[in-house]
Amino acid sequence: MRDLKHLITFENLLQTANNALVAQAKSDGKVCVAYTCENVPEPLLNLGDCCSIRLFAPHTGSMDIATYYMTNLLCEPSRALLERAIEGGFNFADCVITPDGCTMMNRAVENMELLHTMGEGNPHFFHEYMEIAFKNTESDVALAVLQCTNHVLKPLHENYGVDVSDAAIREAVERHNKVCRLIREIGEFRKGDKPRITGYEFHVLCLATYVCPKYLILDMLEETLEELKTREPDDKPYRARLLVVGSEMDDPGMIKLIEEQGALVCCDRFCFGSYPGRCEIVLNDEEDALTQVCRHYITNCQCPRMMSMDKVYGRKQYVADLAREYKADGIIYQQVKFCDPWAYERTLGSAMLHADFGYPVLSVDRPYNIASSSGQMRTRVQAFVESIEIKKIQRGEQA
Amino acid sequence: MKKLLKLPLYLLLAALGFFVVTFTIYFFNLDMKATSLLAPWLEKWYDHLERKQYI
Amino acid sequence: MKTVPKVVNPVKRAGEQSPGKIYDEKLKVRARREWRGVKDTFYDYTRWLYLIFVLARFIVVPRNIKGFFRYRWMMSYLFVPHGMDKFTIGLRDEALRIAHTSFNFVIADVTQAIANCFRGDRRVGNDKAYSDKCVITDENSMVTFMMGFDTKKVHTILREVPTMFASNIFHQFNVMHYLDIAQQYGIPGDVCPMPEAEAGISIDDDFCVLGSCAVQNNTTCDGSLMGNGIIAKRLEREYGIPTFQLATPLRHKEPDVMEYAAREIKKAIAFVEEHTGEKWDWDVYFAAAKRVNDATRCRIAQMEINSTPYPQFFGAAFSLYNDTNYMGNSGRNADFVKIDHKLLKLAQRGYEAKRMYAKEYRHRCIVWGVQPQYVIDMLYWMVQCWGVMPLTDMLSVINTEMIAEVDTPENREQAYRDMAMLNMEMIMRNHTHGGYKVLVDELWELCEKMNADIVMMWEHMSCKALTGMHGQFEEQARERGIHIMWVSHDLCDPRVFTRQAIRDQVNNYMRTVMREEPLDPSLENIPDNEAY
Numbered sequence: 001m002r003d004l005k006h007l008i009t010f011e012n013l014l015q016t017a018n019n020a021l022v023a024q025a026k027s028d029g030k031v032c033v034a035y036t037c038e039n040v041p042e043p044l045l046n047l048g049d050c051c052s053i054r055l056f057a058p059h060t061g062s063m064d065i066a067t068y069y070m071t072n073l074l075c076e077p078s079r080a081l082l083e084r085a086i087e088g089g090f091n092f093a094d095c096v097i098t099p100d101g102c103t104m105m106n107r108a109v110e111n112m113e114l115l116h117t118m119g120e121g122n123p124h125f126f127h128e129y130m131e132i133a134f135k136n137t138e139s140d141v142a143l144a145v146l147q148c149t150n151h152v153l154k155p156l157h158e159n160y161g162v163d164v165s166d167a168a169i170r171e172a173v174e175r176h177n178k179v180c181r182l183i184r185e186i187g188e189f190r191k192g193d194k195p196r197i198t199g200y201e202f203h204v205l206c207l208a209t210y211v212c213p214k215y216l217i218l219d220m221l222e223e224t225l226e227e228l229k230t231r232e233p234d235d236k237p238y239r240a241r242l243l244v245v246g247s248e249m250d251d252p253g254m255i256k257l258i259e260e261q262g263a264l265v266c267c268d269r270f271c272f273g274s275y276p277g278r279c280e281i282v283l284n285d286e287e288d289a290l291t292q293v294c295r296h297y298i299t300n301c302q303c304p305r306m307m308s309m310d311k312v313y314g315r316k317q318y319v320a321d322l323a324r325e326y327k328a329d330g331i332i333y334q335q336v337k338f339c340d341p342w343a344y345e346r347t348l349g350s351a352m353l354h355a356d357f358g359y360p361v362l363s364v365d366r367p368y369n370i371a372s373s374s375g376q377m378r379t380r381v382q383a384f385v386e387s388i389e390i391k392k393i394q395r396g397e398q399a
Numbered sequence: 400m401k402k403l404l405k406l407p408l409y410l411l412l413a414a415l416g417f418f419v420v421t422f423t424i425y426f427f428n429l430d431m432k433a434t435s436l437l438a439p440w441l442e443k444w445y446d447h448l449e450r451k452q453y454i
Numbered sequence: 455m456k457t458v459p460k461v462v463n464p465v466k467r468a469g470e471q472s473p474g475k476i477y478d479e480k481l482k483v484r485a486r487r488e489w490r491g492v493k494d495t496f497y498d499y500t501r502w503l504y505l506i507f508v509l510a511r512f513i514v515v516p517r518n519i520k521g522f523f524r525y526r527w528m529m530s531y532l533f534v535p536h537g538m539d540k541f542t543i544g545l546r547d548e549a550l551r552i553a554h555t556s557f558n559f560v561i562a563d564v565t566q567a568i569a570n571c572f573r574g575d576r577r578v579g580n581d582k583a584y585s586d587k588c589v590i591t592d593e594n595s596m597v598t599f600m601m602g603f604d605t606k607k608v609h610t611i612l613r614e615v616p617t618m619f620a621s622n623i624f625h626q627f628n629v630m631h632y633l634d635i636a637q638q639y640g641i642p643g644d645v646c647p648m649p650e651a652e653a654g655i656s657i658d659d660d661f662c663v664l665g666s667c668a669v670q671n672n673t674t675c676d677g678s679l680m681g682n683g684i685i686a687k688r689l690e691r692e693y694g695i696p697t698f699q700l701a702t703p704l705r706h707k708e709p710d711v712m713e714y715a716a717r718e719i720k721k722a723i724a725f726v727e728e729h730t731g732e733k734w735d736w737d738v739y740f741a742a743a744k745r746v747n748d749a750t751r752c753r754i755a756q757m758e759i760n761s762t763p764y765p766q767f768f769g770a771a772f773s774l775y776n777d778t779n780y781m782g783n784s785g786r787n788a789d790f791v792k793i794d795h796k797l798l799k800l801a802q803r804g805y806e807a808k809r810m811y812a813k814e815y816r817h818r819c820i821v822w823g824v825q826p827q828y829v830i831d832m833l834y835w836m837v838q839c840w841g842v843m844p845l846t847d848m849l850s851v852i853n854t855e856m857i858a859e860v861d862t863p864e865n866r867e868q869a870y871r872d873m874a875m876l877n878m879e880m881i882m883r884n885h886t887h888g889g890y891k892v893l894v895d896e897l898w899e900l901c902e903k904m905n906a907d908i909v910m911m912w913e914h915m916s917c918k919a920l921t922g923m924h925g926q927f928e929e930q931a932r933e934r935g936i937h938i939m940w941v942s943h944d945l946c947d948p949r950v951f952t953r954q955a956i957r958d959q960v961n962n963y964m965r966t967v968m969r970e971e972p973l974d975p976s977l978e979n980i981p982d983n984e985a986y
Contacts, residue, residue: 069925073644073915078922100704103676103887107922110890114926129889131711134672134701139721143703143714150710304680307672307699309690312683340645340918344653344680347640348687351454363640425499430506431483434532435986438482445526450659454639454684 001234005227006220007201010208014252017056017084017211018092025051025213026092031160032213034093034118036081036109037101038271039132039303041144041293043176043281044152045097048163051213053093054272056250057084060369069111070104075338076368077248078108085117093118095159097152099130101305102341124159128152133298135308144294153290169289173281179214182221183278186228190266191326194233199244199265200256206274207250238264240388243323245269245349246334247342254370254377258332261381267326269302269319270334276300276318304345316349320357330360330388332381337365360388456907456935458818460841461763463810468494473544473838474976482985483536494546501554505535505561512565517579521572525660527617530625531568533986534561537624540831541771544838548804549811552767552797556775559793563778568616570609574664576693584609589726590668590695593619593652594678596880597784598873599669599700599722601746602739605786608732612782613662618651619827622946623774625986626828626953629946632658646916647947649674649681656685667729668697669722673880675887675919698725704887706878715874736861739869742785743859746876749779752794754854759805760845761904766801766809768844769833773825776850781881813973816841817937820900822848823912823920824882826943829953836910839957839977840964845904849881851896886919893919894926901936908937910960914945939963952983 013019026032033045033052045052057080066082084090096118098109109127112118119125128151133140153164162168183206189196205224208217239262244255248271255265269275281296283289302315323331333350335342343365350363362384367373424430468491470476478485487502489495509531512518522528530537538561541553572578574585587607591597593614600610622629629647632654637643639657641650655661668689672679686697700722703711723734753776756767775797779790821833821844833844857872858865878884885893897909909931913921931938941959944950961978964970972978 071913071915071921071924073921074918100887103919104922107890107919111922111926114890129705131703131705131708131714135699139714139717140701143711146710146714305676307670307679307682307701309683309686309697309699312687335642337642338644338918340676341680343642343645344677344683348454348684350640365642421503422499425487425502426489426495427486428484431533431536432481434536435482437532438529438986441529441532444523445529448524452635452658454657 001196001198001231004197004201004224004231006224007204009220010204010217013208013212014204015058017053017058017089019212021212021216022053022092024216030213031094031156031162032092033156034090034096036096036098036105038277039099039101039297039301040097040130040152041148041297042277043169043172043293044148044290046172046176046214047156047168048172050156050160050162051215053213054210055081055084055090056211056272057081057089057368058251059371060084061372066108066111069115070107073338074104074107075336077250077336078104080368081105082108082111085112086115088117090118091120094122094124095126095128095155097128097130099132101132101303102339104339126155126159128155133301134306136298136301136306136311137308140298141291141295144298145291148290148294166289169293170283173283173289173293175214177280178218179209179221180278180280182218182225183209183274184280186221186225187267187274187278189228190264192233194235195264195266196228196231196233198259199268200252200259203252203255203265203268203273206268206278207252207272209278210272211250238262240264240329240385241266241327243267243269243319243326243328243331244273244334245319245331246346247271247336247339249273249334249336251368251370254334254366257370257374257377258381261378261385263381263385266328267322269322271303275322276302304341312348315345316352316356319349319353320359323353323357323359328359329392330362330384332384333361333363335365336368360384360391455937458905458907461810461815463813465810467544467813468546472974472976474974474978474980477980477982477985479981479984484539484985487539488543490546490550494550497550498542498554501558502535502538505538505558508558508562508565509534512569515569517572518569521568521575521578521662524577525617525662526631527621527628527655527660528568530621530623530628533624536986537830541769541834543831543834545811545834547809548766548800548807549768549809552800552804553769553771555793555796555800556767556771559789560775560778563782563787564616564620567612570611571613571616571662571664574609574611575662577663585664586666587730587732588665589730590665590689592669592671592673592678592682594648594674594781594880594882595669595671595700596673596781596877597786598876599719599726601742601784601786601873602723602734602736603726603730603732604735604738608726608730610786611665613664614652614655615782617655617661618648618946622827623830626948627986630949632660633947644916646675646677646914647945649678651946653681653684656688661685663693663695665695667725668695669700669725670697671700671702671877673702673877673883675883675917677916696729698722700877702877702880706875706884706888707892711878712871712874715878716870719870719873719877736866740859740861740865743857743869743872745785745788745791747856747859748791749785749794750854750856752798753850753852755798756801757846757850757904759801762805763815764805764808764810765843765845766804767797768846769837770825770830773847773849774830776852777881780852784876812837812841812843814841815843816970817843817908818904818906819844819908819910820846820897820904820906821910821912822897824914824917824945825849825912826914826951826956827946828948829943829956832956835957835977835980836960839972839974840960840970841973842908842910842960842964844910845906846900848885851900852881852884853879886917890923890926894923894930897927898930898934898936901934906936908939910939910941913940913942915942915950916944937967948983954979954983
């Protein structure tokens, strides 16, 4: 296929957290709200002149200083973020809002706070920590509303004078939805037998919507969508269509590696992915917007820290539904090394998706930066793709 | 009657015997030494039991 | 660096001077028991007899024999006397009596828990009527939500305690099998081995199956929360036992989580009522609340004694007794009150007599982090070998607030918040969760309060909440002039760190950093790596 016009621009934007668009947003007078977890309602971080930037640490190499502070037993993303923060890579942030979602990420941010890695010279800079919901109930919605009020809206208003009214939230949701609609429409092109976008390209676009100010990439996304409508797909068949599920993944290199083995990543269900992070938030006029936003996040949350059994079973059903919708031949359950929640979720999910739903599943752990150790992963994906092909042949289908 | 008079003596002897035996077991840790001999056999027993293993 | 005055014991210890001699590497148990002088040896012997009686009384019941041969973890039951010896290494006088009084009671309590499990277990006793009145709870869970249920009518079954927790204390290798099973099914080896072993037990189908319902909790950590899903799936889908997940907020010091936590307690109570058919009784609750307060007062008094130069109730017995009383009992069992007061009386007597349990106390130590279960005698060893007196451990630094204990309409609402507070402030998680202040800042406050010059930091390598603050501990200890002695371990997997590997970390620190010689060189190297 012909290269997408803006792909290289997006790829360049993903080379560093403090990218050109973040710098532009700062010069536009925006309040850069840094966050670290998908459980924080994103539209609330984009109220008024705020723009949310999800922290990531591309091209992570050495993590020696962070390892001193947190030992080598904590997950690599948490250490990579701390290392990058210590290096000054997140100095653009005007505040950091983090939920007590998983212990390791929470500790990373606490270390950032104790080491004063950000906010130098900014008297309004603040760190906020939130409790987040565990279950899908109205009691949890009430908890989320209170937490968002106390730890997002109040500090944003008090420190930066941000308008946190119902109207402002609705407006932020509308802007958020616009990005979601674009990403989802683009993602639809992965469904066909001859997809017009690869999994890698899609992940680059989707990732950019988390780590760049959204208002600065809208035009490029719209143009990309138009371009895809007429893009001529490749004639070559893919060896297998794969759904990638799992923990935090902000490294398109991982998707690239999978696709280099002849597979197509037809759908993404991971943190930083489009499911459920880029699902539209539908608001009604009967209830206040904040409650509805919180309910959306709780209902749609696929994070393994949601502990009630309806969520435990529901997460597997969600993956199976996506696999069916996107006609996946197999599923890769991936977990970034030392991630406790996904260690268990991967184990149970890969067992259930195979036993209860009949999908071939590859269950792997991976480093944060796949470039640091790609050989093993390449071999495992290769073997998995081959096993799917063999099964197809055995079933009499065309491989 | 004579036998009855000797009862406390028998009881005392029995108590003394009980003390000597149990204290010997206690002090020389014979209870745990015997248990440690039993343990490998028990492990084999548990290994051979059929279990419905799945996740 | 901070220093504390050395306290020298003017009295020579009765009996054996070097308990290290009783270990033998050819045996997997000790060569013999410790000679503690006539009086204390006889006392220890009588407590051993009592223990044998408790164990024998349990095993003569036919269903318990059946259970013994069904469940692998029951092997540790045989090693209870061996375990008890670990709790009394080098102890004499009041400390010996305290260790026996507290731990024999805990053992009797756990033995009863096993008997209850077997009675209702579908595979063993299969007493359905009894099982229908049982509620399974997590091992690492406050049972406050059961405080208002009559213990004669509804039975709280902490089935993971004998299966995993106690099992690992008495027999260091017993949990390895379950860890292997869990990892064989794909759970990585880097997660906390405690919930991993529990998941392994479930996968291996080695839990007793009983109860009308189960209540799970997220109290300890991400691993514990996640392991629940695997266990609940089997309970619900295979055995038809409904489960309730009691969500406990992590940021427990923030007032804005309290109402949510209280609502969760209410839901858990309603769930238990629905499935057992029994009603919550406020009289029962407030009676239990009084006992909780009583236990809190006793614990505070014990801590005050430990703040003096003559601590009495310390080490593993202190920690495990507090765990059992605070978490597994939560005021429900009136017998704990008698034991609490007996222990306090013994401690006061020991303090007044200025009893010491080593030749000298060179350092006053706060033990922070989570203790490995298979080296449960470590703290006694530390004081005997190096004169480092453990004043308290992190798990014993728990709630000091009184809860409402008088039945009034207002207090009935307050009661939910009290239960929620206790639940959120469960042992360990009240420090490992809730922000760095409760983990780091509170440690320094405690060092100040108890006049400690050294912190022994258990670095449980899979406890991400603790290791995530490693650098902060180091730097802040340096600023405050407090020695920090890191001791790494893997909680319940002796393959990662053997017992001697754990002790060697202390040996090395004391020799190289503190430049000291051991008080009792016979203890520096103990050949017990292969012992049960």
